[in-house]
Amino acid sequence: MCSVFSRGGAAAAIAFLAIVIVPARQRAAASPDAPPLRVCADPNNMPFSNQRAEGFENRIADLVGRELARRVDYLWQPQRRGFIRTTLSAGHCDLIMGVPASFELVLATRPYYRSTYVFVSRRRDQPVASFDDPRLKRWRIGIQLTGDDYDNPPAAQALARRRLFNQVRGFMVYGDYSREAPERDVIDAVVDGRVDVAAVWGPIAGYFAAHEPKPLVVTPTPATDTLTRLPFTFAIAMGVRRDNPSLREQLNGIIVRRHGEIARILQEYHVPLVGSSS
Amino acid sequence: MRRVFPRILSVALGLATALNAVSCSKHQRHEAEGAPLATEPGPAAGGIRLISDVSSGEWRMPSGDFGNLRYSTLDSIRTSNVQNLRVVTTFSTGVPNGHEGQPLVLNGTMYVVTPFPNNLIAVDLSKPGGAIRWIYEPHPDSRAVGIACCDVVNRGAAYADGKIIYSLLDAHVVAVNADDGTEAWRTKVGDTNIGETLTGAPLVIKDKVLIGNSGAELGVRGYVAALDVKSGKELWRAYNTGPDTDVKIGPNFKPFYEKDRGKDLGVSSWPSEQWKLGGSTVWGWFSYDPETNLFFYGTGNPGVWNPDLRPGDNKWSCSIMARDADTGELRWAYQATAHDAWDYDEIMENLLVDAEYGGRPRKLLIHPGRTGFVYVLDRENGELLSAAKYQPTNWASGYDLKTGKPNEEPSKRTHFGVVTQGICPSSTGAKDVIPSSFSPRTGLVYIPAHNTCMDYEGTEANYIAGTPYLGASVRMYQGPGGYHGELVAWDPLAGRKVWGATDDKFPIYSGVLATAGDVVFFGTMDGWFKAVDARTGTELWKFHTASGIVGNPITYLGPDGKQYVAIYSGIGGWMGAVAFPTISADDPEAALGVVGAMKDIKKYTAPGSTVYVFGL
Numbered sequence: 001m002c003s004v005f006s007r008g009g010a011a012a013a014i015a016f017l018a019i020v021i022v023p024a025r026q027r028a029a030a031s032p033d034a035p036p037l038r039v040c041a042d043p044n045n046m047p048f049s050n051q052r053a054e055g056f057e058n059r060i061a062d063l064v065g066r067e068l069a070r071r072v073d074y075l076w077q078p079q080r081r082g083f084i085r086t087t088l089s090a091g092h093c094d095l096i097m098g099v100p101a102s103f104e105l106v107l108a109t110r111p112y113y114r115s116t117y118v119f120v121s122r123r124r125d126q127p128v129a130s131f132d133d134p135r136l137k138r139w140r141i142g143i144q145l146t147g148d149d150y151d152n153p154p155a156a157q158a159l160a161r162r163r164l165f166n167q168v169r170g171f172m173v174y175g176d177y178s179r180e181a182p183e184r185d186v187i188d189a190v191v192d193g194r195v196d197v198a199a200v201w202g203p204i205a206g207y208f209a210a211h212e213p214k215p216l217v218v219t220p221t222p223a224t225d226t227l228t229r230l231p232f233t234f235a236i237a238m239g240v241r242r243d244n245p246s247l248r249e250q251l252n253g254i255i256v257r258r259h260g261e262i263a264r265i266l267q268e269y270h271v272p273l274v275g276s277s278s
Numbered sequence: 279m280r281r282v283f284p285r286i287l288s289v290a291l292g293l294a295t296a297l298n299a300v301s302c303s304k305h306q307r308h309e310a311e312g313a314p315l316a317t318e319p320g321p322a323a324g325g326i327r328l329i330s331d332v333s334s335g336e337w338r339m340p341s342g343d344f345g346n347l348r349y350s351t352l353d354s355i356r357t358s359n360v361q362n363l364r365v366v367t368t369f370s371t372g373v374p375n376g377h378e379g380q381p382l383v384l385n386g387t388m389y390v391v392t393p394f395p396n397n398l399i400a401v402d403l404s405k406p407g408g409a410i411r412w413i414y415e416p417h418p419d420s421r422a423v424g425i426a427c428c429d430v431v432n433r434g435a436a437y438a439d440g441k442i443i444y445s446l447l448d449a450h451v452v453a454v455n456a457d458d459g460t461e462a463w464r465t466k467v468g469d470t471n472i473g474e475t476l477t478g479a480p481l482v483i484k485d486k487v488l489i490g491n492s493g494a495e496l497g498v499r500g501y502v503a504a505l506d507v508k509s510g511k512e513l514w515r516a517y518n519t520g521p522d523t524d525v526k527i528g529p530n531f532k533p534f535y536e537k538d539r540g541k542d543l544g545v546s547s548w549p550s551e552q553w554k555l556g557g558s559t560v561w562g563w564f565s566y567d568p569e570t571n572l573f574f575y576g577t578g579n580p581g582v583w584n585p586d587l588r589p590g591d592n593k594w595s596c597s598i599m600a601r602d603a604d605t606g607e608l609r610w611a612y613q614a615t616a617h618d619a620w621d622y623d624e625i626m627e628n629l630l631v632d633a634e635y636g637g638r639p640r641k642l643l644i645h646p647g648r649t650g651f652v653y654v655l656d657r658e659n660g661e662l663l664s665a666a667k668y669q670p671t672n673w674a675s676g677y678d679l680k681t682g683k684p685n686e687e688p689s690k691r692t693h694f695g696v697v698t699q700g701i702c703p704s705s706t707g708a709k710d711v712i713p714s715s716f717s718p719r720t721g722l723v724y725i726p727a728h729n730t731c732m733d734y735e736g737t738e739a740n741y742i743a744g745t746p747y748l749g750a751s752v753r754m755y756q757g758p759g760g761y762h763g764e765l766v767a768w769d770p771l772a773g774r775k776v777w778g779a780t781d782d783k784f785p786i787y788s789g790v791l792a793t794a795g796d797v798v799f800f801g802t803m804d805g806w807f808k809a810v811d812a813r814t815g816t817e818l819w820k821f822h823t824a825s826g827i828v829g830n831p832i833t834y835l836g837p838d839g840k841q842y843v844a845i846y847s848g849i850g851g852w853m854g855a856v857a858f859p860t861i862s863a864d865d866p867e868a869a870l871g872v873v874g875a876m877k878d879i880k881k882y883t884a885p886g887s888t889v890y891v892f893g894l
Contacts, residue, residue: 048744078421079743081495085861100739100746144745145497145555145582151740151749152584157694160586165549170582172497172555173743177421178471183743201745228695234739234746 036073037065038094040087043076046181047207047269048098051076056203056269057097060112060262064095064238067254078177088241095247099239106239109251112262115202116220116233116274117155120190120209127219128197131158131227135196136167142186142195144173144204154230155199161227169195184208190216206270220272233274325634326718329641330568335835336384338437340479341713342832345630346565348715349792350833354841355894356795360809360819366842367891369408371399374885376828376850378712379434379479380789381889382442383834385456387411388844389437390889394423394430394447398454401889404837408889412459418448422470429850431477433561433711434830438482439507445476451489453510463510467491467503474498481564482507483573483603490560494578494623500559502575504606516606518577518594519544519556525594526606533610534660535682537591547591547616556588557581558595562625562711567641570658572600572609574643576624580617586694591616596624598645598653600660610660612682614647619692620673621705622648627713628657629723633771635663644770646714646725648707649684651677654770666773668766669708669727670757673701692734694750704732704754706853706872710787713830717792720812722776724798725766728785728853729757730875752871762875765790765800767815777815779808784879787853789830791843799843801827803854804882807845807890823847825886826879828854842893848886849879857883 039061041049049055053062053074065072075093077083084105088096101111119128128135141164143155159168171189175182187208189195198205199221209216221232238255240247255262266273333342334351342348355363371377375393382389388401398414423430435444441453441462449468454461467489468474473496480489487505491498500518505511516526525544533539540546545553559578566573580588580595597613614624629644635654643657650671654663665677665684673691674684690701708727715724732754740749756762763781768774781802788801796812803826809819829846836842849857856876 042743045744081742083742098741098744100741102739103741104738145587146742146745146747151747152582152587152694153745153747156584156587157748160584160694165552165587165589168549168587169551170497170555172473173745173747174473174496176471178469183745203744230695230737230748236746 031069034068034070037068037070038073038075038092040075040077040093040096042079044177044180044182045079046183047203056265056271059265061095061097063258063261063265064251064254067258068250080174088239091241094240094244096239098236101235101237103237103239107242107245107248108237108239109248110255111235111237112255113266113271114233114235114274115272116223117153117199118202118205118218118220118272120187120198120200120205121196121217122190123215123217125196125217127217129219130222131162131225136164139167139196140169140194141167142169142171142189142198142200144183144186144200145170146173153201154225154228154232155221157228157230158225159199181208187212187216202272203269206272210270218272220274223274325639326721327632328718329630329632330566333833337380337382337832337834338384339481340380340434340436341563341565341627344566344568346563346627346713347629347631348713348790348830349717351794352833352835352841353794355793355797355833355843357797357811357818359894360795360797362894363809363819363821363843363892364894365821365890366893367406367408368888369401371397371848371887371889373397374848374887376429376431376854377846377848377887378431378828378830378851380830380832380846381844382435382437383832383844384437386837387456389435389442389456391432391435391444393432393848393850394418396432396444396446398435398442398444398459400459414454414459414461416446416452416461416464418446418450419470422448422475429852429855431851433477433479436480436482436487438487441507443480443482443487443507445478445480445489447475447477449474449476449491451476451480451487451505451510453507465505465510465512467505467512468493468498472496472498478561479563481566481573483566486513486603488564488573490575492559492561494557494559494581497555497557497581498559499554499556500577502560502601502606514606516601516608517544518558518560518597518599519548519553521545525608526601527608531608531610532659533612534662535612537616537682538611538613543591543593547593548588549590552588555581556592556595560625563627563713565628565630566603567630567657570641571603572657573603574598574600574628574630574657576626576628576645578623578625579621584694585617585619585692589617592618596622598624598628598643598655598660600657612655612660612662614653615649615684620701622707624648625711626709629714629716630657631716631718635771642770644716644723646709646723646768648703648709649673650703650708652723652725652768652770652773654773664773668725668768668775669729669764670702670731670759671708692750695737698734700731701734702731702757703728704730704871704875705752706730706754706785710852712787712828713789715790715792715798717796717798717812719794719796721769721771722812723768723770724790724792724800725768726786726788726790726800727764727766728787729759729762729764730754730785731757732871754871754875756875763787763802765798765810765815779810779815779817783882784876785853787851788827791831791833793833799831799845801829801831801845801847803827803849803879805847807847821892823886823890824888825849826854826857826883836893840893842891844889844891847888847890849883850885854879856880858885
């Protein structure tokens with residue numbers, strides 16, 4: 001018995017990038033001659049995006065596509081280390097819908113929203129508003145961790161500085177990717193009592209808290225932590241390739257022009273918005 | 279569960295053209311299955327005794343032998359004639375990613391595992407021109423590609439029970455019938471959905487396949503699993519963090535040092551429950567001592583990487599582990615660095631020899647560490663006999679042999695938000711997973727070393743999976759001394775360097791082979807394959823291959839009875855990935871800060887995928 005592979009068969013194919021091009025819904029507004037607007041996005045990362053285009057980044061991409069009269073095509077890839085390098089920078093797409101406004105790996109547009117880290121607690125508890133809340137010394141505190149490069153969300157640092165490591169329960173930002181919405185677990189943990197409070201990035205907390213069967217309370221962390229001096233609010237922009245300033249200009253125009261509609265989409269997803277987005 | 283990718287955009291590469299009509303005829307098999315590997319090792323230096331057979335014609339396990347020596351008794355190619363070495367065969371694997379690892383050679387066939395998609399290519403050595411007998415294609419889940427931290431490498435296969443056994447990036451282990459390329463079994467060991475991948479090479483001990491996991495950067499929990507060689511069924515699993523029952527610590531656990539003793543240290547040396555994300559993965563090499571029936575391996579960095587979040591020793595990260603080969607029970611452990619603050623994984627090879635040490639025969643374990651120290655331990659009890667620096671190293675001045683602890687330099691410990699400059703070695707270590715060699719004829723360990731240091735700087739906003747976070751920027755660069763890499767010939771008994779062959783441009787990121795011909799082979803990241811004199815380091819021969827070398831040389835006897843040397847040429851891996859066109863050399867903090875140290879590599883090499891075979 002032996003296995004034989006013929007010349008040129010699919011057998012020799014190599015998948016470099018887990019990428020697939022999927023035309024989004026056809027839109028009357030899209031000019032048939034215009035090249036599609038290619039967006040790189042995570043296929044399983046609600047509330048930001050998913051493959052059914054149900055996330056708020058999908059909705060805002062639709063809006064951008066309509067404004068540009070270009071069809072939106074998605075290139076799906078999980079956001080892991082190397083995401084920018086292997087998608088946008090490699091030329092596989094034109095646009096990433098969410099990056100910090102100061103992010104240096106891309107050419108960032110002007111920010112289109114600013115959100116904040118938040119505390120998520122149960123309705124029966126008084127809301128938490130500070131990392132110095134004395135209850136945190138005995139509560140179990142859920143935070144998301146990245147694990148990479150000495151990097152972590154600022155809440156992790158604020159708690160470490162207060163020597164509250166033993167209260168921390170870590171949840172990986174990546175979650176269990178076999179699950180729908182892998183980032184949800186830290187919010188579920190507040191509901192089912194695995195933790196007493198969670199300190200989580202606002203868009204994730206706001207969306208999942210609103211979808212939990214039991215009501216939760218979402219309160220912003222202080223904008224700056226007094227001890228670590230780390231920021232807890234971040235302005236979020238769209239990212240394009242460095243060699244594509246003309247697209248950035250177009251996007252900047254849309255962000256200004258359609259500011260109200262973008263804000264409505266974000267509110268629909270319960271994204272906590274703070275201050276000015278710039 | 280829904281499928282995330284309905285269809286994969288596939289890129290067919292040159293491999294297809296390399297595949298002619300594949301011959302199915304049964305090839306002559308040398309009846310070598312189960313036969314002893316080797317013979318007498320030749321005159322040994324300084325009372326050194328080999329603990330198991332070494333390679334002497336075939337290359338059947340990742341390191342060639344159980345002792346991780348990468349030494350062959352073949353001596354047709356020797357210092358007096360290596361100048362005449364020439365290319366005999368080249369062929370492409372079709373995958374231009376980092377070619378770590380090494381082929382196997384047995385029964386007149388060479389077996390090559392490619393980087394992802396982890397194809398297994400069987401080449402008939404009785405025919406000229408790299409004649410392919412068959413190719414086995416496992417089609418691992420492509421989602422694993424985005425998860426692997428540092429290129430999609432594979433560190434090679436092992437042979438046992440008529441099967442070629444190796445790991446797939448998507449956290450499976452596969453066994454392929456060596457005769458015909460049919461799949462014998464495939465076992466899911468880890469879960470890519472939580473960030474686990476497999477890149478390490480398995481080792482087969484008796485009827486068990488040992489394999490460890492990768493993915494500490496994604497908060498996984500390290501372990502070794504033992505699979506049944508016949509069926510692939512998992513027999514046991516030993517974790518490196520967590521309660522004693524998970525770590526397989528029982529009454530026979532007898533670490534040498536006080537610091538490594540106590541109940542459930544895999545839990546109590548972490549803040550509550552953080553051991554569950556505790557890293558300490560196993561992606562290097564296993565070695566095995568048949569006399570004591572112990573196997574040895576090193577563990578990776580603790581998770582999460584930020585040390586401020588995990589006060590405590592963080593056991594058993596950055597440790598050398600000795601386990602019973604039948605049960606997996608931990609017999610001793612030695613943690614080289616407690617509470618790692620530098621990403622000093624200790625997954626490096628452990629070389630096993632017996633020698634006179636301090637006036638009496640001892641069973642030694644030699645571990646050239648990422649920390650910049652070569653550790654020599656008594657492998658029966660885990661006692662540290664010496665720890666000496668082999669590259670510029672300043673995070674510690676040395677080790678206290680009474681306590682087993684390093685004498686640390688506190689100013690070189692990293693803390694979030696604190697600028698710490700000039701830490702040597704950098705996170706890539708004074709060496710990485712790329713393995714050393716040992717010659718019993720010279721008594722020297724040949725260590726492929728890096729000379730890099732790093733600055734750990736302020737915070738910057740970063741972003742993953744929709745979440746902004748703050749990270750330190752790490753910048754790596756060439757260390758002091760005017761060189762970047764060095765092949766170090768190290769006397770483990772004296773704890774000193776005997777000679778060094780330096781590389782001005784790049785770290786040495788190739789494995790090393792020593793032979794009874796007193797020739798030492800290794801490669802450079804800019805593509806030179808070199809032979810040097812094992813006793814002096816004098817360069818005897820070199821050949822420029824198509825791409826940078828991050829693989830490990832092997833040597834074997836061909837079906838014609840002649841000695842050959844084989845090496846992969848295909849730049850990649852953590853440091854080598856900077857050569858890829860998709861990685862910008864403009865961002866010094868890219869690829870975990872490695873770009874700063876490697877930015878020139880694009881001028882010297884480009885991705886490749888070639889297997890070279892040399893002969894006289």
